[in-house]
Amino acid sequence: MSEFVNSLLTEVKAKNPAEPEFHQAVQEVAESLEIVLERYPEYRKSKILERIIEPERVITFRVPWVDEQGEIHINKGFRIEMNSAIGPYKGGLRFHPSVNLGILKFLAFEQVFKNSLTTLPMGGGKGGSDFDPKGKSDLKIMRFCQAFMTELFRHIGPNTDVPAGDIGVGGREIGYLFGMYKKLRNEFTGVLTGKGLNWGGSLIRPEATGYGCVYFAAEMLKTKGETLEGKKCLVSGSGNVAQYTVEKLLQMGAKPVTLSDSNGYIYDEEGIDRKKLDFILELKNVRRGRISEYVEKYPNAVYTEVNPSLNYNPLWNHKADCAFPSATQNEINGNDAQNLVKNGVFLVSEGANMPTNIDGVNIFLDNKILYGPGKAANAGGVAVSGLEMAQNSMRFNWSREEVDSRLQMIMKDIHRNCFETAQSFGTPGNYVNGANIAGFLKVANAMMDQGVI
Numbered sequence: 326m327s328e329f330v331n332s333l334l335t336e337v338k339a340k341n342p343a344e345p346e347f348h349q350a351v352q353e354v355a356e357s358l359e360i361v362l363e364r365y366p367e368y369r370k371s372k373i374l375e376r377i378i379e380p381e382r383v384i385t386f387r388v389p390w391v392d393e394q395g396e397i398h399i400n401k402g403f404r405i406e407m408n409s410a411i412g413p414y415k416g417g418l419r420f421h422p423s424v425n426l427g428i429l430k431f432l433a434f435e436q437v438f439k440n441s442l443t444t445l446p447m448g449g450g451k452g453g454s455d456f457d458p459k460g461k462s463d464l465k466i467m468r469f470c471q472a473f474m475t476e477l478f479r480h481i482g483p484n485t486d487v488p489a490g491d492i493g494v495g496g497r498e499i500g501y502l503f504g505m506y507k508k509l510r511n512e513f514t515g516v517l518t519g520k521g522l523n524w525g526g527s528l529i530r531p532e533a534t535g536y537g538c539v540y541f542a543a544e545m546l547k548t549k550g551e552t553l554e555g556k557k558c559l560v561s562g563s564g565n566v567a568q569y570t571v572e573k574l575l576q577m578g579a580k581p582v583t584l585s586d587s588n589g590y591i592y593d594e595e596g597i598d599r600k601k602l603d604f605i606l607e608l609k610n611v612r613r614g615r616i617s618e619y620v621e622k623y624p625n626a627v628y629t630e631v632n633p634s635l636n637y638n639p640l641w642n643h644k645a646d647c648a649f650p651s652a653t654q655n656e657i658n659g660n661d662a663q664n665l666v667k668n669g670v671f672l673v674s675e676g677a678n679m680p681t682n683i684d685g686v687n688i689f690l691d692n693k694i695l696y697g698p699g700k701a702a703n704a705g706g707v708a709v710s711g712l713e714m715a716q717n718s719m720r721f722n723w724s725r726e727e728v729d730s731r732l733q734m735i736m737k738d739i740h741r742n743c744f745e746t747a748q749s750f751g752t753p754g755n756y757v758n759g760a761n762i763a764g765f766l767k768v769a770n771a772m773m774d775q776g777v778i
Contacts, residue, residue: 327356327359329355329359329362330352330355330356330359333351333355333374333375333378334348334351334352334355337351337378341427341430343427344426344427344430344431345427346427346428346430346431346654346655346679347427347428347430347431347434349431349655349679349682349683350431350434350435350679351378351434352683353679353683353686353757353761354374354434354438354761354765355374357757357758357761357762358374358761358762358765360750360751360752360758360762361750361762361765361766362374364750367773368769368773371772371773371777373769373772373773374765374769376772377407377408377434377437377765377768377769377772378434380405380406380407380408380430380433381406381407381408381409382404382405382406382480383403383404383405383406383426383430384403384404384405384406384452384480385401385402385403385426386401386402386403386476386477387399387400387401387402387476388400388401388402388454388456388469388472388473388476389472390468390469390471390472391468392464392465392468393462393464393465393468398469400454400455400456400469400473401424401454401455402452402453402454402473402476402477403424403426403429403452403453403454404450404451404452404477404480404481404486404488405426405429405430405432405433405450405451405452406433406448406450406480406486407430407433407434407436407437407448407449407450407451408437408448408449408768409448410448410768410771410772410775411440411441411446411447411448411767411768411771412440412445412446412447412448413447413448413482413483413484413485413486413487414448414449414450414485414486414487415436415440415447415448415449415450415486415487415489415707415710415711416432416433416436416440416449416450416451416452416488416489416707417432417451417452417453417488417489417490417491417494418451418452418453418454418488418489418490418491418494418498418502419432419451419452419453419454419491419492419493419494420453420454420456420457420458420492420493420494420498421453421455421457421492421493422455422457423455424453424454424455425455428654429451429452429453430451431654431678431679432451432491432678433449433450433451434449435449435678435679435699435700436449436450436451436707437449437764437768438700438760438761438764438765438768439699439700439701439703439704439707439764440704440707440711441763441764441765441767441768442700442701442704442739442742442743442760442763442764443704443707443708443711443735443739444735444738444739445708445711445712445735446711447487447707447711447714450486450488451491452477452488453491453493453494454469454473456469456473456493457493458493458494458498459493459613460613463497466497466498466501467501470498470501470502470505471501471504471505473502474501474502474505474506474509475505475509477502477506478505478506478509478510481506481516482514482516483514483515483516483714483717483718487515487516487517487518487710487714488502488516488517488518489517489518489519489706489707489710490518490519490565492564492653494519495519495565496519496520496521496531499517499518499519499520499521500520500521502517503516503517503520503524513525514717515713515714515716515717515718518530518710518713518714519531519710519713520713522722525713525716525717526713527709527712527713527716527722527723527728528722528723528724528725528728529709529725529728529729529732530706530709530710530713531565531569532569532572532573533569533705533706533708533709533710533732534565534566534569534676534703534705534706535565535566535567535568535569535570535571535572535573535651535676535705536569536570536572536573536705536729536732537702537703537704537705537706537708537709537732537735537736538566538570538649538651538674538675538676538697538702538703538705539553539570539573539574539577539649539674540573540705540732540733540736540737541674541697541701541702541705541736541739541740542647542649542672542674542695542697542702543577544736544737544740544741545672545674545695545697545740545756546672546695548695548744549695552577552578553574553577553578553579553647554577554578554579555578555579555580556579556580556646556647556672557579557580557582557644557645557646557647558574558579558580558581558582558645558646558647558648558649559581559582559583559640559641559643559645559647559648559649559665559670560574560581560583560584560648560649560651560676561583561584561585561590561638561640561641561649561650561651561652561656561677561680562584562585562586562650562651562652562653562676562677563584563585563586563605563609563616564609564651564652566651566676566677566703566706567584567585567649567651567652567676568602568605568606568609568610570649570651570676571584571597571602571605572602574649575597575598575599575602579647580596581596581597582594582596582597582643582645583640583643584597584605584616584619585616585640585652586615586616587631588615588616588617588630588631589616589617589628589629589630589631590616590628590629590639590640591616591617591619591620591626591627591628591629592626592627592629592640592643593619593623593625593626593627594625594626595625595626601619601623604619604622604623605619616628617630636658636660637658637660637661637664638656638657638658638661641657641661641662641664641665642661642664642668643668644668644669645665645668645669645670646669646670646671646672647670647671647672647673647674648665648670648672648673648674649673649674649675649676650673650675650676650677650680650681651675651676651677651680652677652680653677653678653680654677654678654679654680655679655680655681655682656677656680656681657673657680657681657682657685658682658684658685659682659684659685659688661685662681662684662685662686662688662689663688666688666689666692666694670694671694671695672694672695672696672697673689673694673695673696673697674695674697674702675697675698675699675702675703676699676702676703677699677703678699678700678703679699680699681698686698686757690755690757693754695754695756696756696757697756698756698757698760698761700760700761700764701739701740701743701756701759701760704735704736704739705732705735705736708732708735708736709728709732712728712731712732739760742759742763743756743759743760743763744756744759745759746758746759746762746763746766747759747762750762
């Protein structure tokens, strides 16, 4: 680690103690940007990176709510408005017990670069709560969402900050949040994305992150003259991103064999086909069951429970060609990365945000595999959120084919930008550098134009 990166991280850790995910995200970006700051010292002089690291605004608030039994609950609410140099803040809301300030700052920081890469005019933000929607009734979730929005509505708007969904926040939650925003503001505007199709939503939005991740993988493979046809693929998670990653992999002729949730994972050597995927969609989206139920329906598959005593995740220890981590941050450590490489995986396309820790990233880069970092590979979700904003502004809906075509074009543009930027800065094939540098340059130039604010 260079003196500049070491000094920067020391300062970041001192100012932001006990936020390891945020420190990790900053370190990865800072290491990529050393070559940029050497070539363009004006960014260093203007402390552009230091200003991007510091959020423009951090909002925390209490969320008291009453359940149907009359019991009072208190949760924490957050919104991190990270950077608005190229457009209104844009980023998801996450409802999960693990949510804290450090996790949301890392996500908001990543979002700045991801949104920049989409080519759309969107700044970066993130928010959420430590509320856990798992297993709760619709009424409990509605009451919490309404209480959450009674504070959040003061800080968001179609030209200020446009939240979306994330872990724990799907179409149901977006509906409750939007309804309360509309009541409080007495206006119908495109202030949230991921809305229902009959009240301002966009076709392809639920599928966008998973589809985009596979489109990015296909573009990486093209550089080697290959396609996804016949490739055996490991996929983690079983939520929105994982489900539609599997769907697009099937459409492109690949063979997905794994899915997981917080309790364990399934491995189906025969492959998860369209019929099996339909079962998973019903299991997870309608019945909200556990992935272990898959083996009751398809007994040839194997279910493995999570074992916290292991220093690796056995899901990543199967022979395969490609891996699509689509669950959560830091799900792949150094041991997992070694296992993936050892078992023949030569492409990793990240559907989750920062699912690979720094040790794992370095192993992928050292072994020169095709590695698409989340801020590039999973940008399809926020890209279609941007397209939803555009449709709302025009009071118009594009067809499914139109949105999918635009998504494919955006993912191709992101890939080309990352690929060419990595080459132009002397690190060909390094998509980490390509994504970080390309995302940074657009934001940095806007900040230089707008002065010290």
